[in-house]
Amino acid sequence: MKEQSTVTPRTLPGFMELHPTEQVLFNQMKEKIQKSYERFGFLPLDTPVLELSEVLLAKAGGETEKQIYRFTKGNTDLAMRFDLTVPLAKFVAQNYGNLQFPFRRYQIGKVYRGEKPQKGRFREFYQADIDIIGDGELSLLNDAEIPSVIYTTFKELNLGDFTIHINNRKILNGFFESLNLAEISTDVLRVIDKIEKIGEENVRNELRELGVTVEAIDKIIAFISIDGNDSEKISKLESLEIVNPVFADGLFELKEVVKNIKLFGVPEDNFMIDLTIARGLDYYTGTVYETFLNDYKQIGSVCSGGRYDNLAGYYTDKALPGVGISIGLTRLFYQLNELKSINADKESISEVLVISMSEDISACISVATAFRKEGINTEIYMLNKKTKAKFKYADRLKIPYVAIIGEEEQRNGTVSLKNLATGEQNTVTVEEAVQLLKR
Amino acid sequence: MKEQSTVTPRTLPGFMELHPTEQVLFNQMKEKIQKSYERFGFLPLDTPVLELSEVLLAKAGGETEKQIYRFTKGNTDLAMRFDLTVPLAKFVAQNYGNLQFPFRRYQIGKVYRGEKPQKGRFREFYQADIDIIGDGELSLLNDAEIPSVIYTTFKELNLGDFTIHINNRKILNGFFESLNLAEISTDVLRVIDKIEKIGEENVRNELRELGVTVEAIDKIIAFISIDGNDSEKISKLESLEIVNPVFADGLFELKEVVKNIKLFGVPEDNFMIDLTIARGLDYYTGTVYETFLNDYKQIGSVCSGGRYDNLAGYYTDKALPGVGISIGLTRLFYQLNELKSINADKESISEVLVISMSEDISACISVATAFRKEGINTEIYMLNKKTKAKFKYADRLKIPYVAIIGEEEQRNGTVSLKNLATGEQNTVTVEEAVQLLKR
Numbered sequence: 021m022k023e024q025s026t027v028t029p030r031t032l033p034g035f036m037e038l039h040p041t042e043q044v045l046f047n048q049m050k051e052k053i054q055k056s057y058e059r060f061g062f063l064p065l066d067t068p069v070l071e072l073s074e075v076l077l078a079k080a081g082g083e084t085e086k087q088i089y090r091f092t093k094g095n096t097d098l099a100m101r102f103d104l105t106v107p108l109a110k111f112v113a114q115n116y117g118n119l120q121f122p123f124r125r126y127q128i129g130k131v132y133r134g135e136k137p138q139k140g141r142f143r144e145f146y147q148a149d150i151d152i153i154g155d156g157e158l159s160l161l162n163d164a165e166i167p168s169v170i171y172t173t174f175k176e177l178n179l180g181d182f183t184i185h186i187n188n189r190k191i192l193n194g195f196f197e198s199l200n201l202a203e204i205s206t207d208v209l210r211v212i213d214k215i216e217k218i219g220e221e222n223v224r225n226e227l228r229e230l231g232v233t234v235e236a237i238d239k240i241i242a243f244i245s246i247d248g249n250d251s252e253k254i255s256k257l258e259s260l261e262i263v264n265p266v267f268a269d270g271l272f273e274l275k276e277v278v279k280n281i282k283l284f285g286v287p288e289d290n291f292m293i294d295l296t297i298a299r300g301l302d303y304y305t306g307t308v309y310e311t312f313l314n315d316y317k318q319i320g321s322v323c324s325g326g327r328y329d330n331l332a333g334y335y336t337d338k339a340l341p342g343v344g345i346s347i348g349l350t351r352l353f354y355q356l357n358e359l360k361s362i363n364a365d366k367e368s369i370s371e372v373l374v375i376s377m378s379e380d381i382s383a384c385i386s387v388a389t390a391f392r393k394e395g396i397n398t399e400i401y402m403l404n405k406k407t408k409a410k411f412k413y414a415d416r417l418k419i420p421y422v423a424i425i426g427e428e429e430q431r432n433g434t435v436s437l438k439n440l441a442t443g444e445q446n447t448v449t450v451e452e453a454v455q456l457l458k459r
Numbered sequence: 460m461k462e463q464s465t466v467t468p469r470t471l472p473g474f475m476e477l478h479p480t481e482q483v484l485f486n487q488m489k490e491k492i493q494k495s496y497e498r499f500g501f502l503p504l505d506t507p508v509l510e511l512s513e514v515l516l517a518k519a520g521g522e523t524e525k526q527i528y529r530f531t532k533g534n535t536d537l538a539m540r541f542d543l544t545v546p547l548a549k550f551v552a553q554n555y556g557n558l559q560f561p562f563r564r565y566q567i568g569k570v571y572r573g574e575k576p577q578k579g580r581f582r583e584f585y586q587a588d589i590d591i592i593g594d595g596e597l598s599l600l601n602d603a604e605i606p607s608v609i610y611t612t613f614k615e616l617n618l619g620d621f622t623i624h625i626n627n628r629k630i631l632n633g634f635f636e637s638l639n640l641a642e643i644s645t646d647v648l649r650v651i652d653k654i655e656k657i658g659e660e661n662v663r664n665e666l667r668e669l670g671v672t673v674e675a676i677d678k679i680i681a682f683i684s685i686d687g688n689d690s691e692k693i694s695k696l697e698s699l700e701i702v703n704p705v706f707a708d709g710l711f712e713l714k715e716v717v718k719n720i721k722l723f724g725v726p727e728d729n730f731m732i733d734l735t736i737a738r739g740l741d742y743y744t745g746t747v748y749e750t751f752l753n754d755y756k757q758i759g760s761v762c763s764g765g766r767y768d769n770l771a772g773y774y775t776d777k778a779l780p781g782v783g784i785s786i787g788l789t790r791l792f793y794q795l796n797e798l799k800s801i802n803a804d805k806e807s808i809s810e811v812l813v814i815s816m817s818e819d820i821s822a823c824i825s826v827a828t829a830f831r832k833e834g835i836n837t838e839i840y841m842l843n844k845k846t847k848a849k850f851k852y853a854d855r856l857k858i859p860y861v862a863i864i865g866e867e868e869q870r871n872g873t874v875s876l877k878n879l880a881t882g883e884q885n886t887v888t889v890e891e892a893v894q895l896l897k898r
Contacts (some may be wrong), residue, residue, distance in 0.1 A: 027517040029553040029774040032509060032537075037550065039557065040502035040564060047503050059831050061809035061838030063479035063856070064486050068583050069508060069569060070471060070528070078466040089509070089537075091530030093573055098471075098528075111476065114468040118478065120855045122842070125479060130508060134532055144507050159841045161820070172831065283821055285828040335468040370500035381600070382722055389724040392498050392611065399500030402598045403561070416559045417502070 034135070034143035036350055041418060045364045046353050049177060053148045053347060054128055056173040060165070062126040062150050067107035069130065073097040075110055078334040087133040100132040104149045104346070105331075112153055113335035121155035122162065128349070140358075142350050151344030153331055158341045160273060163307040163327055164280030166343055170311055170323050171286045173347070178363040179356065181314040182322075184286070185294035188274040189304050189326070191257065192295070194267025195243060199236040208232065209299050212244055243295070250278055250293045257295075270306070277307055298326060305329045309345060319355045323347045367418040370399040371457055372437075375410040377426035384425050387435055387450055391423075394454045414440060423453060473574070473582035475789055480857060484803045485792050488616060492587045492786060493567055495612040499604070501565040501589050506546035508569065512536040514549055517773040526572040539571040543588045543785070544770075551592055552774035560594035561601065567788070579797075581789050590783030592770055597780045599712060602746040602766055603719030605782055609750055609762050610725045612786070617802040618795065620753040621761075623725070624733035627713040628743050628765070630696065631734070633706025634682060638675040647671065648738050651683050682734070689717055689732045696734075709745070716746055737765060744768045748784060758794045762786045806857040809838040810896055811876075814849040816865035823864050826874055826889055830862075833893045853879060862892060 031037045038046055073090055076099045089100040101107055104127045112123060128148040135141055150169060152162045167184045174182045196205040211226045218226075220241060227237050239260065246256045257271055274293065281291055298308035306327035313322055325345030332340050356362050372391060374384045384400050391398040399419070401410045414422050424436040429447065437453050438445040448456065470476045477485055512529055515538045528539040540546055543566045551562060567587040574580055589608060591601045606623045613621045635644040650665045659680060666676050678699065685695045696710055713732065720730055737747035745766035752761055764784030771779050795801050811830060813823045823839050830837040838858070840849045853861050863875040868886065876892050877884040887895065 027514055027773055029514060029549040029771070030511065031549070031553070032507060032511060032535075035507040035509065037506055039554065040504055043503040043505055046505070058808050058836050059834070061812075061836055061858075063808055064482040065479055066482055066485070067476055068471060068474040070474065070571070070583065072469065072471060075466055075468060089530075089532060091528075091532075093528060093530075096471075110468040110470070114470070115478065120852050124838070132509070144509065161824075161839075161841045165839070168828070280824075283824045283828075285825075285832070332468070334466055369497050369502055373500075385600075385604075385719075385722045386724075389607070389722075393724070395498070397497050397500055399563070400600075400604070402600050413559050419500075 032143070034137035034141065036142055036144065036354065041367070042357065044367065044369060045357075045362045046349075048364050048366070049353060049362070050128060050146065050148070050349060052176040053173055053349065054126070056176050057126040057128075057148070057150050057169065059172060060124070060150075060169050062124045065108065065111060065125045065127045066129065067101070067104070067111060067127065069100055069132075070098050071101060071107065071110070073099040075335075076101060076106055079106065084133075087135055089132045089134055102133050103131050104129060104147050105151070105344075108149075108151060108153075109332035109335060109340075112340060113332040113338070116336065116338060121153065122158060123153040123155075124150070125153075126150045140351060140354055142354070145348065145350035148347040148349050149344060151331075151342050153340050153342040156339050156341075158343065160276050161280060162343050163273070163277045165284055166307075166309065166325065166345055167281050167291055168284035168286050170309065170345060171290055174311065174313075174323070179313050179316075179361065182290065183312050183314060184291040184323075185297045185310045185312065185321075186274070186277065186281075186291060187294055187297045187308050188270040188277075188306055189298065189308055190266050190270025190306060191274065192270075192299065194264040194270055195239075195260075195262055197266055198262045198264035199232075199239060201232065201236065204230055208240070212240060213299075215244065246295055250288075253293045253295065254278075273306055297321075298324070303328055307343065316355070316359060316361065319352075322352050366420075368420065369397055370417065370419045371397045372421040372423050373399050373401055373410070373414040373417075373419045374423045374425065374435075375401045375407070375414075377407065377424060378430075379404055380430075383430045387423060387425060387453075390450050391454060391457065394458070396454065396457050411440075421457060471582070473576035473580065475581055475583065475793065480806070481796065483806065483808055484796075484801045485788075487803050487805070488792060488801070489567060489585065489587070489788060491615040492612055492788065493565070495615050496565040496567075496587075496589050496608065498611060499563070499589075499608050501563045504547065504550060504564045504566045505568065506540070506543070506550055506566065508539055508571075509537050510540060510546065510549070512538040514774075515540060515545055518545065523572075526574055528571045528573055541572050542570050543568060543586050544590070544783075547588075547590060547592075548771035548774060548779075551779060552771040552777070555775065555777060560592065561597060562592040562594075563589070564592075565589045579790060579793055581793070584787060584789035587786040587788050588783060590770075590781050592779050592781040595778050595780075597782065599715050600719055601782050602712070602716045604723055605746075605748065605764065605784055606720045606730055607723035607725050609748065609784060610729055613750065613752075613762070618752050618755075618800065621729065622751050622753060623730040623762075624736045624749045624751065624760075625713070625716065625720075625730060626733055626736045626747050627709040627716075627745055628737065628747055629705050629709025629745060630713065631709075631738065633703040633709055634678075634699075634701055636705055637701045637703035638671075638678060640671065640675065643669055647679070651679060652738075654683065685734055689727075692732045692734065693717075712745055736760075737763070740765070742767055746782065755794070755798060755800065758791075761791050805859075807859065809836045809856065809858045811835060811860040811862050812838050812840055812849070812853040812856075812858045813862045813864065813874075814840045814846070814853075816846065816863060817869075818843055819869075822869045826862060826864060826892075829889050830893060830896065833897070835893065835896050850879075860896060 130144050131147050170184050196202050215223050224237055246253055297310045304326035308326035310321035311323035327343040329341055331342045374388045376384045388398045388400045422438045429435055434447050435453050436447045569583050570586050609623050635641045654662050663676055685692050736749045743765035747765035749760035750762035762784055766782040768780055770781045813827045815823045827837045827839045861877045868874055873886050874892050875886045
């Protein structure tokens with residue numbers, strides 16, 4: 021009895037659903053990130069996708085709130101998480117008495133934002149976050165450890181050279197404060213961010229229109245012109261002679277962090293002071309990070325984060341300073357995949373496909389069972405098709421080896437192991453095949 | 460400036476949110492299942508949590524539909540997935556031309572059902588599924604391979620002895636057909652399922668009230684009395700002399716499957732024919748499986764599944780027979796955890812906590828960096844607290860080793876490695892510590 025097919029199977033726009041051969045690559049990236057986070061002792065957390073709207077949106081507002089997947093079921097007002105930070109804040113506030121501080125947690129999971137769908141933008145996407153939360157205080161050494169996590173992670177991901185850009189929000193905040201420009205800092209930033217497009221003279225003119233004094237404009241131009249290596253940048257910041265406690269704090273912290281990053285084994289080539297980053301993010305209050313792949317600068321920062329004064333002010337009176345980073349994994353995978361630049365260790369799940377040259381596949385089953393017992397991912401081709409179809413199956417799934425069992429192999433207890441990349445084929449014992457496959 | 464805390468942080472009832480020390484154990488179970496599924500060449504799939512309601516609910520109805528988390532955003536009618544089978548059906552129908560058959564996929568992910576919350580019942584829970592989907596046909600050998608996946612998975616999970624119960628839906632269906640009882644089979648089953656409670660005589664009486672003939676009742680009683688080992692059960696089924704093609708098919712399939720399971724290396728102690736299982740599930744059409752942990756029979760089947768004729772009749776006219784199983788991971792974890800019966804390989808993420816006996820922790824950072832380079836999950840205790848507090852931190856997080864660096868160690872380039880379980884402490888070089896920790 022055939023049912024009538026009435027519904028067209030389709031996936032929502034903005035929701036990534038990979039073909040398994042791509043999912044294999046995605047999962048390898050995800051697992052490498054997880055392993056690297058665990059290398060640094062971060063503990064796993066797996067908060068629900070659904071939360072009470074009251075809890076999840078305690079702090080939200082504006083653009084964020086519009087994007088939320090929010091609905092009621094029965095009398096309960098529910099929302100799907102839009103990041104992993106708010107659930108962390110909830111968790112830490114809720115379980116404060118039952119956690120060891122500094123609390124180091126990672127979470128890798130899907131979050132939901134109903135953005136306008138466009139190429140490379142997703143409504144369901146993975147974030148891979150780490151955060152270190154202190155109870156009342158948190159040593160600046162943690163700010164220096166974070167880049168070593170980024171370094172280890174991106175080395176593992178094998179995406180070519182990368183540079184971790186480091187700044188401290190207090191430097192810019194204190195700088196504007198010292199010039200009495202704190203209140204119009206957003207406007208000033210908007211103007212100076214145009215300098216490459218419109219040139220210094222036009223920037224000076226527009227700043228004057230905002231009411232900035234000539235003396236202050238000179239300092240702003242001097243500030244944004246700061247270049248050189250890290251110690252040159254620090255010297256130049258010092259030579260600005262800004263008298264402001266916030267600026268002084270920021271400069272001190274930046275120097276400390278940069279000094280200690282080296283202790284954590286990050287090569288100097290892989291990080292740099294960048295006074296231009298993270299200007300827009302109000303959330304961060306101290307150290308900030310952005311990470312760029314040098315071969316793919318066009319895709320922007322692939323790992324960003326920073327230090328914040330207080331994780332969970334909306335849930336608790338406890339002061340919970342923290343520092344953390346996030347990798348937008350879905351977007352990163354999508355972009356690298358478009359560029360054909362996923363560097364995976366393996367392209368398939370199965371290491372070997374066992375095929376029979378006769379109708380009887382019982383010998384195949386025994387060999388496959390022996391392989392599996394040795395930890396080798398193994399598949400048996402069970403359909404009674406032509407040999408060509410069997411090899412095509414292996415080829416399509418990118419399985420690197422085929423173990424062929426014909427009458428002779430069955431008689432001698434051997435297998436003919438063929439490397440599909442090189443075409444090399446050897447008739448060996450099952451034990452020898454195991455050794456070859458394990459290499 | 461302190462924000463006022465206005466919202467009580469809390470998690471929705473029926474949503475599991477584990478403490479990280481428990482999440483470590485949960486993740487190990489999840490990863491073991493994943494590895495075991497991959498051992499058999501199943502490919503990963505990661506479908507969205509959200510789908511169009513029209514697509515997701517194409518086949519649903521009744522109880523299921525009431526439990527769905529369904530809502531509109533803009534003009535779109537959305538639903539959260541309530542299992543991983545419907546998304547698989549959608550995916551296979553949608554990508555039919557682009558898949559290799561038999562299509563072997565696993566998916567481990569959260570699903571959502573707004574059930575009445577009660578102890579051990581969850582509204583968000585992990586399922587860990589595998590399915591093998593054929594294009595038009597699917598060899599019965601696949602039905603025999605599935606128990607070897609179950610066997611490997613539960614051996615890895617290390618939860619003690621377990622038994623895979625196997626049956627074939629066609630046996631019972633054909634049996635009732637042969638007695639002309641197909642139309643009242645549900646009522647008949649309801650009565651015979653009470654036999655242990657009410658006794659044979661009362662069952663006979665109730666069956667007579669349903670209009671079943673004495674001759675048929677004798678056959679029913681003979682059928683449900685079948686016991687013995689697998690070959691005895693098969694002999695007794697044969698001696699019933701049922702003349703019905705469906706029954707004959709079912710018996711043939713069951714014999715074939717049981718014979719081939721041994722070929723796949725599953726010990727006879729770990730599986731058995733059980734003619735009583737999966738009576739209620741209409742979805743399955745042939746082989747059915749349930750798995751019981753012999754030490755925890757009270758928690759019911761921990762891994763169930765079976766063969767179905769057609770995966771995706773609502774989405775496509777293609778015939779897609781399949782066979783699969785599912786592990787309800789969240790429920791399983793919850794129950795084992797309640798019984799204090801999680802057998803994890805390790806209880807912590809970090810293998811070692813590096814602590815300093817002085818205020819200067821730069822030597823700790825170098826040692827930790829060396830450990831991490833060798834793949835050892837390592838944490839540095841950065842707070843300047845008393846030694847006791849540092850050990851307490853390791854103890855609470857169940858970190859097995861503490862690497863102590865005092866002035867002497869710093870001078871000699873050594874570490875004192877303490878095993879917290881045995882209390883044993885050795886002062887060794889960093890390289891020796893690496894070797895000790897790797898063991």
